Amino acid sequence: MRVAVAVEGTRGDVYPMIALAEALAGSGHVVRVCAPPDFRAPVEERGWEFRSVGGSVRETLAAESEALTRGGLALLRASDRYARDSLAAQFAALPAATEGADWILAAGVQFAARTAAELHGVPFRYVAYCPVLLPSGEYPPPVVQSQTLPAWANRALWRLMIVAWNRFLGPHVNRERAAHDLAPVADIHRHVLSARPVLAADAELAPWPRDGSVEVEQVPCLHPISGPPLPPKLESFLNAGSPPVYLGFGSMTDPRPQATTRALLEAVSALGRRALISRGWAGLGDGPLPEGVFAVGSVSHARLFPRVAAVVHHGGAGTTTTAARAGVPQLIVPHVLDQFYWARRVSRLGLGPPPLPRVRLTAQRLAATLDSMLDNEVLTDRARELGGRLRDAHAAAPDPARIVA
Numbered sequence: 001m002r003v004a005v006a007v008e009g010t011r012g013d014v015y016p017m018i019a020l021a022e023a024l025a026g027s028g029h030v031v032r033v034c035a036p037p038d039f040r041a042p043v044e045e046r047g048w049e050f051r052s053v054g055g056s057v058r059e060t061l062a063a064e065s066e067a068l069t070r071g072g073l074a075l076l077r078a079s080d081r082y083a084r085d086s087l088a089a090q091f092a093a094l095p096a097a098t099e100g101a102d103w104i105l106a107a108g109v110q111f112a113a114r115t116a117a118e119l120h121g122v123p124f125r126y127v128a129y130c131p132v133l134l135p136s137g138e139y140p141p142p143v144v145q146s147q148t149l150p151a152w153a154n155r156a157l158w159r160l161m162i163v164a165w166n167r168f169l170g171p172h173v174n175r176e177r178a179a180h181d182l183a184p185v186a187d188i189h190r191h192v193l194s195a196r197p198v199l200a201a202d203a204e205l206a207p208w209p210r211d212g213s214v215e216v217e218q219v220p221c222l223h224p225i226s227g228p229p230l231p232p233k234l235e236s237f238l239n240a241g242s243p244p245v246y247l248g249f250g251s252m253t254d255p256r257p258q259a260t261t262r263a264l265l266e267a268v269s270a271l272g273r274r275a276l277i278s279r280g281w282a283g284l285g286d287g288p289l290p291e292g293v294f295a296v297g298s299v300s301h302a303r304l305f306p307r308v309a310a311v312v313h314h315g316g317a318g319t320t321t322t323a324a325r326a327g328v329p330q331l332i333v334p335h336v337l338d339q340f341y342w343a344r345r346v347s348r349l350g351l352g353p354p355p356l357p358r359v360r361l362t363a364q365r366l367a368a369t370l371d372s373m374l375d376n377e378v379l380t381d382r383a384r385e386l387g388g389r390l391r392d393a394h395a396a397a398p399d400p401a402r403i404v405a
Contacts, residue, residue, distance in 0.1 A: 001029050001030070001102040001103055001404065002029070002030045002032065002100060002101050002102045002103070003021075003024050003029045003030070003031055003032070003101060003102065003103045003104075003105065003404055004032045004033075004034055004097070004098040004101035004103070004104045004105070004116075005017050005020065005021050005024075005031060005032070005033045005034065005035075005105050005106075005107075006034040006035075006053070006090075006094055006097075006098065006104060006105070006106045006107075006110050006112075006113040006116070007033070007034070007035050007106065007107040007108045007110060008035070008036065008053065008054065008057075008086055008090065008108045008109045008110045009036075009057060009107075009108030009109050010057055010061070010108075010250070010251035010281075010316075011250060011251045011281075012129075012250060012251060012316040012317060012318050012319070013107055013108030013109070013129075014035050014036075014038075014039045014108070015042075015223070015318065016107070016127075016129060016200060016221070016222035016223060016317075016318060017033070017035075017105070017107050017108075017127065017222070018033070018039075018042060018043065018046070019222045019223060019224055020105070020127070020200075020222050020400055020401075021033060021043075021046075021048065022046070023399055023400050023401040024401045024404065025046075025048070026401070027399065027401040029401070029404070031048045031049070032048065032049040032050075032051060032097075032098075032101065033048055033049070033050050033051070034050075034051040034052075034053050034093075034094060034097040034098060035050070035051075035052075035053060036052070036053065036054050036055065036056060036057045037052040037054075037055070037056055038056050038057055038058050040052065051093070051097035051098075052093070053089060053090055053093045053094055053097060054085075054086055054089035054090060054093070055085070055089065057251075058251070058253075058281055060085075061251065061252075061253040061281060062253045062281070066255045083109065083111075083169065086109055086111070087111045087112070087169065087172050087173065087176075088172070090110065090111055090112035090113075091111070091112045091115070091176040094112040094113060094115075094116045095112070095115070095116045095119050095120075095180070097116075098113075098116045098117075098120060099120065100120075101120065101122055102122055102123075103122055103123050103124075103404045104116060104117045104120075104122060104123070104124045104125075105124075105125055105126075105127055105403075105404070106124070106125075106126050106127065106192075106194075107126065107127040107128070107129070110126075110192070111169070111173060111188075111192055112176070113126070114126075114191055114192065114194060115173075115176065115177055115180065115182060118182055119180055119182070123404075124194055125194050125196065125197060125198055125403060125404075126192065126193045126194040126197040126198070127197065127198045127200055127222075127403075128193070128197055128198065128199050128200065128201075128216075129200055129201060129221070129222075129317040129318070129338075130142075130201060130206060130317050130338040130341060130342070131199060131201065131206055131207070131208055131209060131212075131341070132337075132338045132341040133193070133338070134193065134197070134199070134212060134213075134214050134216065135155075135158040135162075135189075135212075135213050135214065136154065136158075136209035136211055136212055136213070137151030137152070137154045137155045137209075137211050138151065138154065138209040138210070138211065139154055139209070139341055139344075140153070140154045140157045140158070141157055141158055141161040142337040142338050142340075142341070143161065143337070144157055144340075145334070145340045145357070146340075147340055147341060147343070147344035148344075151211075161189075162187065162188075162189045165188045165189050166186070166187065166188050166189075169188050170185075170186075170188050173185065173188055173191070190214075193214065195215075196215050196216065196217060197214065197216050197217075198216065198217050198218075198219060198403050199216045199217070199218040199219070200218075200219050200220070200221055200222045200400070201218065201220075201221055201317065201321070202220050202221050202321055202324070202325075202390050202393065202394070203218055203220075203393070204386065204389060204390060204393065205221075205320070205321060205324055205345060205349070205386075205390065206317075206341075206342075206345060217403065219397065219398075219400050219403065220393065220394045220397045220400075221317065221318065221321040221394075222318075222400060223301075223302070223318040223321055223322055224300075224302055225302055225325065225391060225394050225395070226300075226302050226303065227300025227301070227302040227303045228300050228303070229300075229303065230299055230300065230303050230304060231296075231299065233294075234276075234294065234296055234299060234304075237276075237294040238307050241274050241292070242273075242274055242309070243274075243307060243308050243309040244273065244274035244275050244276045244292075244294070244308055244309060245268055245273050245274070245275045245276070245308065245309050245310050245311075245312060245370065245374070246275075246276045246278065246304070246305065246308045246310070246311045246312065246313070247264050247268075247275060247276065247277050247278065247284075247312040247313075248276075248277065248278025248279075248280050248284070248296075248312075248313055248314075249278075249280050249282055249284070249313060249314040249333065249335070249358075250278075250280050250281070250313065250314050250316050250319060251280065251281045251316075252280065252281065252282060252314045252335045252336075252358075253281050253282050254282035254283070254284070257282045257283045257284050257286070258286070258287070260282065260284060260361075261277065261284050261285055261286070261287075262363070263361065263362060263363040263366065264277060264284070264363075264366070265277075265289070265290065265293065266363035266367070267363045267364075267366035267367040267370060268293065268367075268370075269290070270363070270367040271367055271370055271371055271374070273292075273309070273370070273374070274292040274293070275292065275293045275294075276293075276294050276295075276296055276304075276308065277289070277293060277294070277295050277296070278295075278296050278297075279295055279296065279297055301318075301319065301322040301323075301326075302322055302325070302326070305322055305323050305325075305326035305328055306326040306327065306328065308328060309328070309329075309374060310328055310329045310330060310331065310352075310370065310373060310374055311323040311326075311328055311329075311330040311331070312330070312331045312333060312366070312370070313330065313331075313332060313333065314332070314333055314334065314335050314339055314358075315332040315333070315334045315335075315338075315339030315340070315342040315343050315346075315355070316339065316342070317338065317342065320332070320342040320345075320346065321390075323351075324346075324351060324383070324386060324387060324390055325387055325390045325391055325394070326387055327383050327384040327385075327386070327387025327388065328383055328387070329351060329352050329373050329374075329376070329379045329380060329383050330346055330351055330352045330383075331352050331353060331355070331356060331369055331370065331373060332346055332352065332355045332356075333355065333356050333357065333358050333361055334355050334357055334358065335358045340355070340357075343355035349382070349386065350378065350379060350382040350383075351379065351382060351383050351386065352373060352379060352383075353369055353372060353373050353379075356369055
């Protein structure tokens with residue numbers, strides 16, 4: 001079959017779908033990826049067709065870097081701008097980009113995929129990486145940071161969020177559907193998620209809630225359990241001393257990367273620890289670095305994380321899962337959305353300390369939190385035990401390509 005993979009978002013949104021596309025291609029399907037232009041290279045390197053949809057996500061996040069670090073109202077306004085701009089770009093490009101497909105799979109902030117599937121008369125499924133995208137009393141909607149609210153409050157917030165989606169995004173979606181002679185939809189949230197979405201998350205790390213109101217098919221996290229070899233210079237650094245602390249915030253941009261880099265360096269220096277700083281989309285770790293600190297670009301986390309002492313990261317679904325599978329303690333510095341859910345899960349499972357939100361990140365707080373976790377044998381043992389179970393579960397899982405069967 002010809003399968004179109006339509007995904008909008010950051011590396012954490014796109015790369016899991018690239019991994020799914022690899023499974024689909026391995027099962028004999030013909031794959032086409034429809035995504036922001038930032039991801040043309042990794043798709044075409046694999047020999048697949050790529051269709052660009054919308055503008056550069058990296059440039060958009062760079063322009064909104066202040067909102068990402070400040071949070072609050074600034075972040076809500078930035079998110080609204082991003083959603084509206086993305087929605088218009090998707091409806092403009094996706095129907096043509098998916099023409100000829102027998103199946104359409106979608107992920108991330110993708111609003112137009114189901115409409116495209118209806119236009120072409122083909123099946124459609126949405127792939128979620130985290131339960132928090134689906135309503136439950138066990139957690140609030142992803143726009144809410146607090147993860148300790150009572151069930152009644154979470155349910156009320158979900159109702160409010162769905163009303164807000166229908167109020168602010170519904171007219172835009174239905175105007176685009178009317179232009180294609182399609183009927184309007186009343187519930188935008190359910191419409192985007194499809195009738196039976198896929199939840200691609202390791203069940204022990206992120207279980208489907210007991211009160212889940214949507215029928216889902218849960219499969220393991222799509223991030224690979226292994227990856228390409230690490231660069232020789234990184235190998236040399238790892239072999240030259242004790243396991244370092246990994247610090248990186250993935251696709252999260254930063255208005256002051258030099259100041260953030262200094263804070264990271266001060267924290268590891270205060271503890272006398274070796275460190276790896278991931279440049280990410282923020283451009284951290286640029287310039288001269290002290291001895292015992294090494295800056296890395298895009299490398300295989302599955303290869304790297306088993307060789308570090310701890311992972312400090314933003315709390316993306318893939319990074320959280322890869323660190324958990326590696327069996328190492330982790331500290332989450334959540335910036336936005338589902339990152340707060342993952343931070344809470346890591347803390348509740350005993351894989352790391354309570355989160356250190358990005359708006360509260362300082363060298364002193366980071367050093368104190370790292371000091372409390374690095375020599376904590378209980379955290380280390382729990383992380384190691386869960387990592388083994390997650391790796392075993394992944395090895396026993398069926399091929400994810402079956403979701404289009």
